[in-house]
Amino acid sequence: MGTKLRTCEEVEKGFSNYIKLCLRHASRDYFKKLYRDSVLIPFDECEPKIAINIRTSTTITFEDFAVLSQAIETLSFSEKRVLYLKFFQDKTDKEIAQFIGVTRQAITKSKSNVLVKLKNHLEIQS
Template sequence: MISGVGTNDSLERAFSSYVKACLQHAQKDYFEKLRRDSTYVVPMDAVTFEININYLVGQHNLPQHQHIPVLSQIPELSLLTSKEQRLLYHKYYEDKTDKEIARLLGTSRQAVS
């Protein structure tokens, strides 16, 4: 009975030692990677710059569509409000998502769908 307690105690110490060693190695690896990544320099000629015009201009600065010629070809659509016509134009002609349309029209996504 006493030998069983000693075996469990030595097993627990061995396991604790193993976990401690694993944590120390993980810590060393983490800080080594952090140091290595912080010293990495990207040459300027290797970087490609892309300008997103939509981001710079912003959709809210563009003039709103007052009369949409594509939709005027369907007489039934003239009964819709200007906002509803813009919604249809963005949805089916420009293939925008509900989220994008909601942002453009200043409404919620649920109102668009």
């Protein structure tokens, strides 16, 4: 009786693993097809110009706002785009990289460079 019960449990476990594997592969294939069939529109065509509006819950003086706006204006289009996607759209570095078409490491480096550039500009103006 114990051998029969053990055999049933092993069959059930094997069937369960088979179903999990089938579902995993089906979902993987579905998302591959979805990604393959999706149409990517270049960012330049979607957003002809990025205007970063600064909204904050803390009090900011007009002078600080002007300095920050001036610092943002010194950034290139691609730098503004990375800032916008990261801090205003709350996208991850990986999502930004896929959207722009570069590696995640390139976005991380670009983001760090932009923040250093803004920090240096703000320190000079202070």
